[in-house]
Amino acid sequence: MKPKLSLLDEELVTQIIDEACQLLIKPGVKVQNEEARQLLAEAGAEVDEENLVVRIPEKIVRAALETVPREFKLYDYEGSPKVQYGGDAVQFDPGSSGILVLLPETLEHKTAESEDLIRVIKVADALPQYDAQSTAVVCHDVPKDLHDLYRLYLVMLYSNKPIVTGAFTNKTVHRMIDMLAIFAGGRDELRNKPRAVFDVCPSPPLIWSNFGAGQLIALARAGIPAEIVSMPLAGAASPVTLLGSVTQHAAECLSGIVIHQLAQTGSPIVWGGAPAIFDMRKGGTPFGAIETAMIDSSYAQVGKSLGLPTHAYLGATESKVLDTQAGLESGMGALVGALSGINMISGSGMLDSLLCQSPEKLVTDAEGIAMAKRMIDGMKVHTDTLATGFYEGVNFKGGDFLKQKITMKLFREEQYMPGKVIDRDSMRGWRESGSMDTFTRAKLRVKEILASYARPELDSTHEADLHAFVLDLAHQAGLTELPKLEDAMPV
Amino acid sequence: MSEELEALFKDMAQSIIDGDSDISVELAKKSIEMNIPPLDAITKGFVVGVNYIGDQFGAGEAFLPELVMAGEAMKAAVATLEPELIKLGEARETMGRVVLATVEGDIHEIGKTLVGTMLSASGFEVTDLGVDQPADKIIGKAIEIDASLIGMSALLTTTMVRQREVIEEMDKEGLRPKIKVMVGGAPITRDWATKIKADGYSEDAVGAVKLAKELVGKADA
Numbered sequence: 001m002k003p004k005l006s007l008l009d010e011e012l013v014t015q016i017i018d019e020a021c022q023l024l025i026k027p028g029v030k031v032q033n034e035e036a037r038q039l040l041a042e043a044g045a046e047v048d049e050e051n052l053v054v055r056i057p058e059k060i061v062r063a064a065l066e067t068v069p070r071e072f073k074l075y076d077y078e079g080s081p082k083v084q085y086g087g088d089a090v091q092f093d094p095g096s097s098g099i100l101v102l103l104p105e106t107l108e109h110k111t112a113e114s115e116d117l118i119r120v121i122k123v124a125d126a127l128p129q130y131d132a133q134s135t136a137v138v139c140h141d142v143p144k145d146l147h148d149l150y151r152l153y154l155v156m157l158y159s160n161k162p163i164v165t166g167a168f169t170n171k172t173v174h175r176m177i178d179m180l181a182i183f184a185g186g187r188d189e190l191r192n193k194p195r196a197v198f199d200v201c202p203s204p205p206l207i208w209s210n211f212g213a214g215q216l217i218a219l220a221r222a223g224i225p226a227e228i229v230s231m232p233l234a235g236a237a238s239p240v241t242l243l244g245s246v247t248q249h250a251a252e253c254l255s256g257i258v259i260h261q262l263a264q265t266g267s268p269i270v271w272g273g274a275p276a277i278f279d280m281r282k283g284g285t286p287f288g289a290i291e292t293a294m295i296d297s298s299y300a301q302v303g304k305s306l307g308l309p310t311h312a313y314l315g316a317t318e319s320k321v322l323d324t325q326a327g328l329e330s331g332m333g334a335l336v337g338a339l340s341g342i343n344m345i346s347g348s349g350m351l352d353s354l355l356c357q358s359p360e361k362l363v364t365d366a367e368g369i370a371m372a373k374r375m376i377d378g379m380k381v382h383t384d385t386l387a388t389g390f391y392e393g394v395n396f397k398g399g400d401f402l403k404q405k406i407t408m409k410l411f412r413e414e415q416y417m418p419g420k421v422i423d424r425d426s427m428r429g430w431r432e433s434g435s436m437d438t439f440t441r442a443k444l445r446v447k448e449i450l451a452s453y454a455r456p457e458l459d460s461t462h463e464a465d466l467h468a469f470v471l472d473l474a475h476q477a478g479l480t481e482l483p484k485l486e487d488a489m490p491v
Numbered sequence: 492m493s494e495e496l497e498a499l500f501k502d503m504a505q506s507i508i509d510g511d512s513d514i515s516v517e518l519a520k521k522s523i524e525m526n527i528p529p530l531d532a533i534t535k536g537f538v539v540g541v542n543y544i545g546d547q548f549g550a551g552e553a554f555l556p557e558l559v560m561a562g563e564a565m566k567a568a569v570a571t572l573e574p575e576l577i578k579l580g581e582a583r584e585t586m587g588r589v590v591l592a593t594v595e596g597d598i599h600e601i602g603k604t605l606v607g608t609m610l611s612a613s614g615f616e617v618t619d620l621g622v623d624q625p626a627d628k629i630i631g632k633a634i635e636i637d638a639s640l641i642g643m644s645a646l647l648t649t650t651m652v653r654q655r656e657v658i659e660e661m662d663k664e665g666l667r668p669k670i671k672v673m674v675g676g677a678p679i680t681r682d683w684a685t686k687i688k689a690d691g692y693s694e695d696a697v698g699a700v701k702l703a704k705e706l707v708g709k710a711d712a
Contacts, residue, residue: 397600397604399559399600399601399604399605402555402556402559402601402605403559403560403563405510405560407556407560408510408556408557408560411554411556412554417554420551426677426694428677428679428680428681428694429694432694
């Protein structure tokens with residue numbers, strides 16, 4: 001029996017989709033990309049060229065939903081399928097595009113550079129709880145023109161896991177696809193076995209910017225999976241009601257899917273997002289708020305009702321340090337996401353509303369993820385009788401069950417064995433091993449991981465070609481050479 | 492050592508690591524048929540497995556069920572070899588006799604039973620009195636079997652004081668230092684053990700074996 005969280009009944013799901021379709025007609029969607037408007041007009045949508053507003057009839061929406069793939073996979077460097085989009089598969093990746101990293105010794109939130117991203121990649125590479133890498137922080141030691149693709153470059157050098165990424169301009173998305181194609185052995189090969197999914201963001205409320213719509217079109221035509229990251233901000237950039245925001249999310253995703261499928265039918269796309277409630281005291285976007293998680297769970301349920309692959313931003317916190325708030329918000333987020341059956345849950349490692357990444361938080365969050373994954377594994381019936389078969393030879397003594405063969409056989413399946421970040425020691429044992437709190441244990445764990453890290457074995461031609469490709473782009477951006485990388489400077 | 496013998500010893504160690512009593516007993520019988528000295532089977536075969544699991548447990552790589560099952564498989568193998576040892580008149584050198592008990596008023600025994608299993612597996616002769624044992628019972632049994640070691644467990648802060656009573660009683664009767672005392676249980680600390688003048692304490696069952704060996708002067712065994 002697998003547990004499942006459903007915050008909406010069927011009637012509400014139907015009403016959300018119905019009202020989302022109404023929104024696509026009134027007020028319509030603002031589409032700031034000319035090619036997208038043209039595609040929509042050709043399909044029969046009513047385009048107001050003066051105000052850039054497009055009204056999309058429901059039948060166009062329904063047609064697009066018919067051609068979207070129900071599932072697809074992401075592959076690792078070797079070409080093995082590792083991430084399943086679609087159905088109730090639950091997977092996690094670190095939160096992405098932070099601009100800061102937490103320095104564990106000083107607690108400074110430092111502007112991120114190459115060495116910081118490399119640390120994050122190494123930690124995410126070592127932890128099985130992360131099914132994919134993300135391009136987790138922007139490296140400020142390279143020029144702005146390289147910001148998006150340089151992150152991808154480092155991930156490709158330091159990990160062989162699948163990648164959740166995204167481009168920052170309509171031009172660089174093509175360069176990033178080129179980079180992935182170098183490792184895949186060509187664009188066709190990449191299309192057959194995509195290693196990465198690209199996040200694409202509409203702008204709330206109901207706007208597809210020139211950039212956002214341009215990404216949808218480029219990715220659809222390249223056959224590289226796109227992941228819509230719709231960001232309603234309940235009470236500011238979307239209705240204050242959670243259900244109103246879920247409906248706006250649906251309208252933004254549906255219109256995105258229409259543009260995407262019109263550019264290339266059958267291209268893979270994900271029903272995803274990074275919504276939040278609007279904090280009415282500080283004006284912030286609390287990703288650790290329970291209502292944020294409720295919006296995520298609900299829109300995922302809507303996406304699933306349409307048979308689409310899903311994504312959400314959960315497991316992050318507003319806290320600035322690795323403290324109790326960080327733990328409770330991240331853990332609850334991971335659990336809600338897992339129980340909602342969301343295919344890719346991004347956000348781990350993130351402090352301060354997705355601004356600051358922390359490898360120490362990544363190792364801690366990994367424990368919450370493992371617990372959430374255990375939870376959705378559910379109650380399992382391992383034996384013919386639930387209990388009566390266990391009592392033979394039991395002599396009313398406390399340790400009797402510890403001596404049963406079946407205990408040894410099943411304990412690892414029944415119990416998740418937490419890593420060293422989780423303390424279950426006696427008071428005495430805890431004191432004797434240094435009276436460490438979670439953050440101190442996490443710092444040690446990160447050091448251990450970094451010390452034992454080994455770079456994946458990459459084909460030397462691939463690596464040289466990728467390096468030459470990125471170096472050429474660096475030259476165009478006015479950089480004479482790429483930053484020196486400590487343990488891996490490809491020739 | 493012949494390859495066949497080497498392989499057998501390796502299988503014996505593995506049967507303990509796997510916690511499989513059926514196989515450890517089968518291998519013990521096989522070694523008797525092959526006329527392998529039973530002491531060799533124990534020390535070069537089975538004990539290697541017990542030590543391995545103990546080390547793994549200490550390193551956090553193995554867990555309690557594996558430790559217990561290894562102990563059980565070891566006990567079963569030794570029991571199979573025992574008649575042969577007696578027949579040959581070369582009974583396994585005992586590490587010493589131990590009386591184990593949970594103190595009066597306390598009924599917790601999972602940890603203590605585990606210590607018993609591990610001590611037996613390591614060559615101690617263990618008499619486990621069980622739970623809720625008053626001082627005179629524990630001391631009486633130790634005298635009766637000529638024990639060299641008493642191990643006392645307490646899980647509650649309210650019953651740990653009973654450990655001190657047993658030690659005071661032993662001192663009164665002049666039984667120490669001939670009989671050494673080790674204490675354990677969740678609330679027990681090194682400070683407490685020192686305060687009540689126990690000879691030692693251990694955090695877990697693997698540590699208890701090491702401690703017991705030290706206390707009987709066989710730390711290298």
